[in-house]
Amino acid sequence: MKFSIKTDHPEKQRSDVLVLGVYDSLKVAYDKPILSTSTINYIASILKHGDMTGKAGSSLILYNAPGTKTPKILLIGLGKEKELDGKKYCAAVRAMIYALKKMDVKTIASYIQIAPVIGSDIAWNVEHFINEVMDATYEFAELKTINKKTKKTFDFLVNVDKKNQKIAEAALKKSFALAKGIELTKTLGNLPPNICTPTYLGKKAQEIGKEHGMKIDVLDQKQIEKLKMGSFLGVAKGSRQAPKFIILQHNKGKKTQKPIILVGKGITFDAGGISIKPAGDMDEMKYDMCGAASVLGTFETIGLLNLPMNVIGIIPTCENLPDGLALKPGDILTSMSGQTIEVLNTDAEGRLILCDALTYAERFNPGVVIDIATLTGACVIALGHHASALYSNDDKLAKDLESAGQISMDRVWRMPLWEDYQSQLDSNFADMANIGGRAGGSITAACFLSRFAKKYKWAHLDIAGTAWKSGKAKGATGRPVGLLTQYILNKIY
Numbered sequence: 080m081k082f083s084i085k086t087d088h089p090e091k092q093r094s095d096v097l098v099l100g101v102y103d104s105l106k107v108a109y110d111k112p113i114l115s116t117s118t119i120n121y122i123a124s125i126l127k128h129g130d131m132t133g134k135a136g137s138s139l140i141l142y143n144a145p146g147t148k149t150p151k152i153l154l155i156g157l158g159k160e161k162e163l164d165g166k167k168y169c170a171a172v173r174a175m176i177y178a179l180k181k182m183d184v185k186t187i188a189s190y191i192q193i194a195p196v197i198g199s200d201i202a203w204n205v206e207h208f209i210n211e212v213m214d215a216t217y218e219f220a221e222l223k224t225i226n227k228k229t230k231k232t233f234d235f236l237v238n239v240d241k242k243n244q245k246i247a248e249a250a251l252k253k254s255f256a257l258a259k260g261i262e263l264t265k266t267l268g269n270l271p272p273n274i275c276t277p278t279y280l281g282k283k284a285q286e287i288g289k290e291h292g293m294k295i296d297v298l299d300q301k302q303i304e305k306l307k308m309g310s311f312l313g314v315a316k317g318s319r320q321a322p323k324f325i326i327l328q329h330n331k332g333k334k335t336q337k338p339i340i341l342v343g344k345g346i347t348f349d350a351g352g353i354s355i356k357p358a359g360d361m362d363e364m365k366y367d368m369c370g371a372a373s374v375l376g377t378f379e380t381i382g383l384l385n386l387p388m389n390v391i392g393i394i395p396t397c398e399n400l401p402d403g404l405a406l407k408p409g410d411i412l413t414s415m416s417g418q419t420i421e422v423l424n425t426d427a428e429g430r431l432i433l434c435d436a437l438t439y440a441e442r443f444n445p446g447v448v449i450d451i452a453t454l455t456g457a458c459v460i461a462l463g464h465h466a467s468a469l470y471s472n473d474d475k476l477a478k479d480l481e482s483a484g485q486i487s488m489d490r491v492w493r494m495p496l497w498e499d500y501q502s503q504l505d506s507n508f509a510d511m512a513n514i515g516g517r518a519g520g521s522i523t524a525a526c527f528l529s530r531f532a533k534k535y536k537w538a539h540l541d542i543a544g545t546a547w548k549s550g551k552a553k554g555a556t557g558r559p560v561g562l563l564t565q566y567i568l569n570k571i572y
Contacts, residue, residue: 081234082209084248086241089113094236095184096151098175100194102160103133108194117146135167136174153178157194164197165488172211180231188236201243206254213258219269256383257564261557264376268555272348272365277323277396280345280371284325291382298324308435310414311395314428317352317405318398327378327392337446338389342436344429344452345371345396352399352425353407369546370451371396376560388567391443395432411509416531421509429454430527431513437531447476447536457520459544466492467559468541470525476536483569489562500526
């Protein structure tokens with residue numbers, strides 16, 4: 080996909096199709112500065128005949144309109160002018176892509192992004208135009224040999240007022256970098272677990288580091304053992320795939336700046352261990368590394384943007400499988416922090432690898448630590464697939480993440496982290512149990528992690544409901560790379 084910012088008249092642009100937004104009042108969004116009177120009158124006459132209502136997501140193709148040399152005009156419905164919010168705007172962009180895929184066109188001159196969106200500016204419009212285009216055109220066909228889809232590519236001429244050119248160009252740079260990070264996250268999530276192993280994730284981290292001048296360390300099992308990460312290693316025992324502990328460092332900020340640390344859960348396949356999962360939909364447990372994938376995707380984005388920040392990524396990665404050596408219900412593990420954990424359910428393994436990573440994060444004297452994990456099915460029950468769950472021990476950090484989620488449209492919903500829930504983790508035999516029962520399952524999982532994050536400002540994102548889609552549209556979503564990137568950008572600007 081190719082994007083370029085344009086400010087000149089559409090007649091000076093060699094395009095196969097001109098894309099315009101239309102409100103349900105049948106008014107063309109921002110028509111007079113760019114269209115001749117004859118073209119405007121022609122479009123108006125067509126719309127009066129009822130061929131298009133202007134309803135959000137509707138579309139109509141016009142051929143050889145008078146007053147323009149562009150052979151095709153694609154009209155996209157925006158709905159009510161005063162109700163055009165971010166969600167409806169993004170839906171319109173997506174509707175544009177669906178229509179374009181059916182057309183024999185290559186170069187598109189778009190003016191949808193000029194339409195005023197409630198609470199937004201031209202930078203936001205351009206960013207989300209590009210992100211929606213990239214998302215709607217993404218395909219994972221790397222491993223297909225028959226009936227392989229061929230991705231249709233377009234050259235987009237993204238038009239803005241001349242006064243907004245520099246703003247739009249900056250937005251283009253940011254959004255394209257973000258789109259590449261999201262694309263990487265999707266692809267890592269969609270890869271089968273026999274390819275995307277802990278070793279594979281380590282190599283991918285090294286590739287990102289080499290490309291962007293980052294410091295990368297990939298620790299092997301012996302090095303992990305020296306760190307006394309007994310909880311992490313307990314999970315890894317049931318697999319023949321060697322565990323890896325990945326550290327990425329983007330040190331482009333001031334030396335005095337405390338780093339933002341992102342910790343991503345990297346279970347490359349989760350069978351549940353001895354507490355084995357039901358067979359139905361178990362194939363989707365390849366997505367249990369989407370937290371790790373989102374960290375790698377975010378580092379791809381911040382590397383492309385060369386952001387002046389200190390950001391550290393930590394990824395504990397292994398498989399969770401049943402084996403003769405596998406972790407058993409009733410086992411007691413000693414974490415890196417020295418705290419002991421009674422394992423009541425081996426399928427509550429994500430928290431067991433994250434807790435050691437959270438302890439490891441202490442050595443960097445972080446400003447904040449944010450962990451990202453497909454942690455609990457209980458989170459899906461609570462919030463569905465629209466928002467990621469947010470837990471935090473710091474109100475400002477929570478509010479900053481909520482704000483970044485609103486801007487990026489990668490939303491979170493803050494959940495309680497009250498002391499009342501902690502007693503559900505009581506154990507008769509260890510410092511704590513790894514589960515607290517069915518009631519408040521997502522909350523008690525966060526409570527467990529909070530016991531290892533007392534020395535810094537911390538947030539936990541449970542992305543079990545947002546990291547991938549099931550059914551016909553099955554595939555990784557790339558979330559929450561948009562949220563994490565926006566949070567980091569908000570700390571700079």
